[in-house]
Amino acid sequence: MGAVGQAGRRGDRVRSDCWVxxxxxxxxxxxxxxxxxxxxxxxxxxRKLIKDGLGVLGVGHADVEIEDAGALPFVIAARLEAxxxxxxxxxxxxxxxxxxxxxxxxxxRDRFRRSRLYLPGDQxxxxxxxxLHGPDAVILDLEDSVAPSEKDAARCVVRNALRTVDFFGAxxxxxxxxxxxxxxxxxxxxxxxxxxxxxxKVESPEQVVAVHDRIEELRKEHGVEDEIYLxxxxxxxxxxxxxxxxxxxxxxxxxxxxxxxxxxxxxxxQRTNKGRESFWARSQVVNGARAAGVQAIDTVFSDVTDMxxxxxxxxEAKSLGFDGKGCIHPRQIEVVHRGFAxxxxxxxxxxxIVLAFEKAEAEGLGVVSLGSKMIDPPxxxxALRTVDxxxxxxxxxEDWREGGADNA
Amino acid sequence: xxxxxxxxxAAGRMVPVDINGQTAVPYQGxxxxxxxxxxxxxxxxxxxxxxxxxxxxxxxxxxxxKEAGIRDGMTISSHHHxxxxxxxxxxxxxxxxxxxxxxLRWFPSASFPCHAPIIEHMKNGVVHHIEGSMNGPLxxxxxxxxxxxxxxxxxxxxxxxxxxxxxxHIDIAIIAAPTADPFGxxxxxxxxxxxxxxxxxxxxxxxxxxxxxxxxxLIEFPCIPWQIQGNYVDFVTTMDAIGDxxxxxxxxTQITKSPDRLRIAEMTARFVKExxxxxxxxxxxxxxxxxxxxxxxxxxxxxxxxxxxxxxVRGGSTKYLTRMLEEGLTDYILDGQTxxxxxxxxxxENPGHVNTSPFTSYNWHGKGNFASMLDCVVLGATExxxxxxxxxxxxxxxxxxxxxxxxxxxxxxxxxILPIPAFRDRIPVIVDKVTTLVGPGELxxxxxxxxxxxxxxxxxxxxxAVHGKGLPVRTIQELKAEIxxxxxxxxxxxxxxxxxxxxxxxxxGTVIDCVRQVKG
Numbered sequence: 001m002g003a004v005g006q007a008g009r010r011g012d013r014v015r016s017d018c019w020v021x022x023x024x025x026x027x028x029x030x031x032x033x034x035x036x037x038x039x040x041x042x043x044x045x046x047r048k049l050i051k052d053g054l055g056v057l058g059v060g061h062a063d064v065e066i067e068d069a070g071a072l073p074f075v076i077a078a079r080l081e082a083x084x085x086x087x088x089x090x091x092x093x094x095x096x097x098x099x100x101x102x103x104x105x106x107x108x109r110d111r112f113r114r115s116r117l118y119l120p121g122d123q124x125x126x127x128x129x130x131x132l133h134g135p136d137a138v139i140l141d142l143e144d145s146v147a148p149s150e151k152d153a154a155r156c157v158v159r160n161a162l163r164t165v166d167f168f169g170a171x172x173x174x175x176x177x178x179x180x181x182x183x184x185x186x187x188x189x190x191x192x193x194x195x196x197x198x199x200x201k202v203e204s205p206e207q208v209v210a211v212h213d214r215i216e217e218l219r220k221e222h223g224v225e226d227e228i229y230l231x232x233x234x235x236x237x238x239x240x241x242x243x244x245x246x247x248x249x250x251x252x253x254x255x256x257x258x259x260x261x262x263x264x265x266x267x268x269x270q271r272t273n274k275g276r277e278s279f280w281a282r283s284q285v286v287n288g289a290r291a292a293g294v295q296a297i298d299t300v301f302s303d304v305t306d307m308x309x310x311x312x313x314x315x316e317a318k319s320l321g322f323d324g325k326g327c328i329h330p331r332q333i334e335v336v337h338r339g340f341a342x343x344x345x346x347x348x349x350x351x352x353i354v355l356a357f358e359k360a361e362a363e364g365l366g367v368v369s370l371g372s373k374m375i376d377p378p379x380x381x382x383a384l385r386t387v388d389x390x391x392x393x394x395x396x397x398e399d400w401r402e403g404g405a406d407n408a
Numbered sequence: 409x410x411x412x413x414x415x416x417x418a419a420g421r422m423v424p425v426d427i428n429g430q431t432a433v434p435y436q437g438x439x440x441x442x443x444x445x446x447x448x449x450x451x452x453x454x455x456x457x458x459x460x461x462x463x464x465x466x467x468x469x470x471x472x473x474k475e476a477g478i479r480d481g482m483t484i485s486s487h488h489h490x491x492x493x494x495x496x497x498x499x500x501x502x503x504x505x506x507x508x509x510x511x512l513r514w515f516p517s518a519s520f521p522c523h524a525p526i527i528e529h530m531k532n533g534v535v536h537h538i539e540g541s542m543n544g545p546l547x548x549x550x551x552x553x554x555x556x557x558x559x560x561x562x563x564x565x566x567x568x569x570x571x572x573x574x575x576x577h578i579d580i581a582i583i584a585a586p587t588a589d590p591f592g593x594x595x596x597x598x599x600x601x602x603x604x605x606x607x608x609x610x611x612x613x614x615x616x617x618x619x620x621x622x623x624x625x626l627i628e629f630p631c632i633p634w635q636i637q638g639n640y641v642d643f644v645t646t647m648d649a650i651g652d653x654x655x656x657x658x659x660x661t662q663i664t665k666s667p668d669r670l671r672i673a674e675m676t677a678r679f680v681k682e683x684x685x686x687x688x689x690x691x692x693x694x695x696x697x698x699x700x701x702x703x704x705x706x707x708x709x710x711x712x713x714x715x716x717x718x719x720x721v722r723g724g725s726t727k728y729l730t731r732m733l734e735e736g737l738t739d740y741i742l743d744g745q746t747x748x749x750x751x752x753x754x755x756x757e758n759p760g761h762v763n764t765s766p767f768t769s770y771n772w773h774g775k776g777n778f779a780s781m782l783d784c785v786v787l788g789a790t791e792x793x794x795x796x797x798x799x800x801x802x803x804x805x806x807x808x809x810x811x812x813x814x815x816x817x818x819x820x821x822x823x824x825i826l827p828i829p830a831f832r833d834r835i836p837v838i839v840d841k842v843t844t845l846v847g848p849g850e851l852x853x854x855x856x857x858x859x860x861x862x863x864x865x866x867x868x869x870x871x872x873a874v875h876g877k878g879l880p881v882r883t884i885q886e887l888k889a890e891i892x893x894x895x896x897x898x899x900x901x902x903x904x905x906x907x908x909x910x911x912x913x914x915x916x917g918t919v920i921d922c923v924r925q926v927k928g
Contacts, residue, residue: 016833038834040805040927041899049896070833073896100893128894129668129858166894330667 005087007153008079010067016125018071020079022054022087025061030054036068049073053080053095059088073097074164075124078156085152099163099192106226107171107195109254112136112389113295113324115336116173120145121154127161131168133330134337139173142185143200151177155188162192171195173231179207183214190215191222195229196254201262202232203239205249212250227252231297235259236266240281243288255295255323258285261302273309275316286321300326307335314339341393342386350386351400353379419797419845423919427911428513428537428557430575435920438848443917447773448574451617462591462629464644469622470503472643473580476618478504481511481536482579485616487609488518489584489596489745493655496584496622498522499647501529509534513557515576516540517567517608518811522655530555539576540567541801541811542910550909551808553925559808559910561801563816564608564744565770565777566915571611572773575917581616583609583636584650588623592641593634597756599625601651604725604746604755606635607765613640624650635763658748663705663728664698668829668858673702675879676786676827676856681710682877683870685784685823693722693785693818694729696747699827700786704728711737722769722782725751725761733760742778744769744814770817772916779814782821789826791842794884796849796864798826799842801912804835806843806902806926808910816915819851823870830857830891835899838888843902845921846912860887903927 002023010019018036032047050064057080068076074097081095116137119127122145130138140158142151158174174189175198176182182199189197199211208230215228230252234240240263247256260278264271271277282298289296298317301310314336317325325336342350352370357380360368368375390396414422417434425432433441458464466472478484484504486497497516502525504512510533514526521544529535530549537557542550550559562570570576585594586601596603601624613619613636621636621644631638664670676699680686686707694700705728711717717736723729723743727750732738734754741761746752754761769778779785790810791799800815802808818824828837837857853870855862860882863871874881892898905925914920 038805038899040902042834042896044900045896070835072834072894129671132671132858133667164894166890331670 003087005083005085007082007086008071010069014069016070016072016075017123018066018068018076018079020076020083021065022059022080022083023063024059024087025063028061030060030062030064032064032066034066034068036066037070038068045073046076049076050080053077054084056095057081057084057091057093059084072124072128074160075157078124078153078160081156082153094159097160097164100166102166103163103172103193105169107229109229110295111171112392113171113255113297114340115324115327115333116297117170117327117330117333118145118175118300121158122146122150124157124161127165130330131166131170133333134168135170135327135330135333136324137171137173137196138167139175139198139326141175142182143175143177151181155185159188159192162189162194173198175200175233176211179210183210186211186214186218190218190228191224193226195226197228197230198257199230199232200259201235201239202246203234203236204242205245208232208246208249208253212252215252229254231255231257233257233259234285235262237263239263240284243285244291247288247292247294253292253294255297256285256289256292257297257326258282258299260299282317282320282322290321295323296321298322298325300328301332302328304329304332307331310335311339337393340389341395342390344395346386347390347396350383350390351396353383354387355401357383417919419848419920421845421921423922424558424908424911427560427919432911433918435914435918438850441914441916441918443573447572448577448615450615458642462638464592464638464641465590465626466643466645468503469499469620469645469647470506472620472622472645473500473503474507475643476580476620478507478509478580480509481513482509483513483515483577485515485578485581485612486517487583487606487612488516488520489603489606489608490601490651490656491603492520492522493601493652494520494522494584494650495647495652496582496650498525500582501526501534505529505532505534511536514538514540515578517564518813519543519546521545541813542808543810547808547810551806551923551926552928553905553907553909555909558908559923560913561812561910562913563770563812563915564766564814565772565779565817566812566913566917568611568766568770569772569915569917570913571615572771573917578612578616579618581609581612581619583613583619583621583641585621585623585636586650587625587627587631588621588644589627589629589631589638590644591629591631592619592621592636592638592644593629593631594621594623594636594638594641595631595633596635597633597752599623600649601625601653601656602752603651603656604752605743605763607744607763609636610765610767613637618642620645622647622650624648657746657752662698663701666698669699670702671858672827672829672856673699674706675861676703676825677706677710679825679854679856679861679874679879680707680784681714682879683823683873686710686714686716688716689719690716690783691718691720691722691781693782693821694724695787696724696726697788700788701726701728703786703827704732708732708737722764722778722785723747723751725754727751730754730761733758742769766814766817770814770915777817779817780820780822782818784823784825785818785821786825786827787815787818789828789837789847791837791839792826792828792852792855792884793839793842793849794888796852796855796884797842797845798847798849798852799844800846802844802923804839804843804899804902806904806924808923812846812912816847819847823853824851825854825856826852827856830859830887831895834895836888836891836895838884838891840898841901844912844923848920855884855887857887859890862887
């Protein structure tokens with residue numbers, strides 16, 4: 001009996017995933033033994049996928065065993081590749097599913113990042129409909145939600161998801177592992193239209209620079225044209241202390257986030273709902289981010305059943321100066337958006353400034369003024385954002401200019 | 409068994425014209441089939457043949473069956489109000505086996521996984537075949553071609569129709585009754601196996617030659633209210649327990665936690681609101697599935713906000729519908745079955761919570777029925793095709809897994825909505841052609857999936873009503889193309905054997921489709 005490489009999940013409770021075992025041989029070609037819940041419908045197509053995959057991965061002779069519980073083709077491909085690489089670690093080829101056209105949209109440096117939905121990198125099922133819930137961003141997570149033994153398998157799933165899953169316009173983020181492992185994660189991610197990389201547990205600007213440099217190398221190597229942005233997460237006393245340096249470490253950084261679970265442990269206390277223990281850290285992150293000219297993003301709210309608690313937490317984050325919050329369940333998204341939505345007074349004020357700005361532009365004036373007051377460019381920018389967010393939040397009609405002062 | 413003679417019906421499906429030796433009429437289209445003549449009449453009974461004392465109690469089920477004259481080849485009916493907690497149907501066929509009877513036709517209003525022991529009785533010859541929904545192990549047994557006769561699946565209304573026009577003659581009806589008196593009056597409101605109501609046993613009580621009431625809560629005459637009237641009943645007998653109450657009604661009905669299903673439920677409620685269906689005095693029907701419950705909760709919230717009240721809602725009732733009634737958001741619940749303890753309590757206590765039967769709600773041979781009066785109804789489906797035809801009995805691999813229930817009957821509402829996920833694991837729900845045709849597309853108005861809402865092009869009024877309302881309305885072809893792309897192409901249609909294992913009846917008694925044996 002030779003070596004066997006296995007990957008994936010099996011058992012009665014598994015759905016939308018599969019388990020693949022590959023036993024390479026010296027000769028005899030490929031034999032496939034398939035047990036699938038969708039055998040009658042997709043059995044032939046699964047066998048073909050396995051054969052094609054082994055060809056791409058350079059395996060000519062092997063016994064392959066599959067237990068399938070309705071996994072999508074990109075998941076089967078990822079499981080096969082992980083299984084092959086576990087038994088033949090020198091394999092360098094990748095078995096890439098065809099990149100779908102709807103995965104190819106871009107992003108911008110200062111787009112809204114109110115909500116970002118965490119998706120465990122080894123669980124494809126949760127990814128498929130994630131974009132439908134309307135988060136500003138999805139995070140395919142390779143770090144804490146993936147067991148240490150499954151990091152390699154999750155890389156394949158995340159890469160394949162980046163190529164095949166429609167996230168319906170959400171910004172496409174990946175959280176890599178803590179360095180140095182995270183640097184290797186980048187090989188699987190950078191060539192596949194990732195918009196932003198989250199770097200966990202950052203404590204020094206050098207770590208950000210290391211990620212930036214590795215990304216630049218890979219971009220050159222693979223001809224990736226679009227810039228890939230960075231969001232360092234600080235999760236320790238040292239990280240918070242150096243918030244500004246970290247946020248300013250690279251021009252690719254567009255936001256600085258805080259993670260409180262590890263932070264509170266690090267300072268020797270526990271997280272409370274009131275959050276007095278993290279007040280300094282959160283303010284430090286907001287100020288560090290603002291000083292570096294990037295967005296400040298708050299931690300996640302971990303009780304998915306407590307919507308009122310979530311709303312309080314969002315309003316607090318907003319009042320501290322944060323631009324967004326992490327979400328660990330799709331139901332949190334709507335609450336987060338509602339919490340970050342501007343209040344009626346803010347909208348009215350912003351509308352006045354935007355109208356004044358547009359008037360000044362139309363008249364070719366360099367200076368925007370409202371009544372007798374001059375309006376500074378950052379205030380105009382902020383007002384434009386407020387109006388934009390009000391429209392996105394359904395609080396202001398798209399045609400508000402024609403409709404006068406009526407809010408939706 | 410040789411393949412029976414087949415004919416193409418109006419939906420283009422090949423169907424048998426002979427089912428278990430009885431002539432069957434192929435489906436002719438919606439609203440096309442009108443049998444004439446007089447209804448089948450029940451056996452004439454004479455009151456002097458019954459004890460003047462009104463006491464019809466016999467010692468046990470076996471005695472009751474013997475006295476009822478059970479013999480080979482008879483049709484034995486039962487109802488499914490005790491759902492997956494029913495002890496009675498199994499006990500009936502155990503008793504029949506002890507009496508040495510063979511080849512019975514079991515005619516339940518539905519069967520559940522708890523009835524798996526009937527498989528043994530089919531193997532040992534006591535039961536010939538089942539005409540009724542077959543779920544779980546019974547569905548698998550039938551799908552694999554192991555049942556001797558052909559299964560026949562009917563809707564709740566179609567079952568009443570089949571009894572009334574003589575398609576099915578019930579020799580002995582067994583009525584499991586949570587509470588009964590010695591005369592045979594019975595109800596489901598109290599007792600250890602309380603299930604709310606007994607509407608599905610109504611036709612059986614009225615038309616069977618012999619009627620046996622089985623209870624574990626025998627009370628002194630009179631048993632009030634008499635949901636089943638003792639005047640129809642021949643014998644009353646007792647068992648230690650007629651059911652497992654924890655499997656009859658759930659202590660609490662759970663709403664779904666799945667974010668996708670919640671999204672579907674919310675979009676369905678928004679559709680009902682934006683299409684103008686939700687207006688003062690409207691009516692709707694929802695079920696007890698997770699998505700359907702959540703729909704009711706979202707709709708309730710929207711009704712509260714808009715200050716709108718329904719005139720009536722149709723159950724399966726749950727604590728959520730009960731809350732609507734108690735909050736004054738609806739005047740009545742017209743209930744077909746109660747799904748949780750709160751539903752049972754409400755039916756017992758609240759005069760606005762009214763029990764109904766397939767006769768009032770669904771019957772094809774009634775002079776009208778409630779189903780067509782509903783403003784909207786929310787139903788499930790295993791598959792829908794691009795012409796809005798739907799399947800609710802088989803899965804895409806051809807396996808028989810669900811009954812029809814009131815599903816076909818409900819399609820006659822003014823707006824039939826199917827909130828369904830666009831795919832399950834890898835299996836798309838929207839297909840080119842449904843594996844089994846159960847509901848004609850012309851009666852299905854709206855499909856709500858997590859990826860968008862498809863409105864039947866026949867319903868130009870609905871399309872116009874929601875235009876510009878911010879709902880994700882898409883064509884059904886678009887949705888199908890998107891899912892096929894995601895799952896790696898449309899699935900291969902199942903390869904099935906020639907043998908027909910079950911016929912699917914339309915509400916009027918014609919045969920709309922049939923189910924073939926799966927490859928073993």
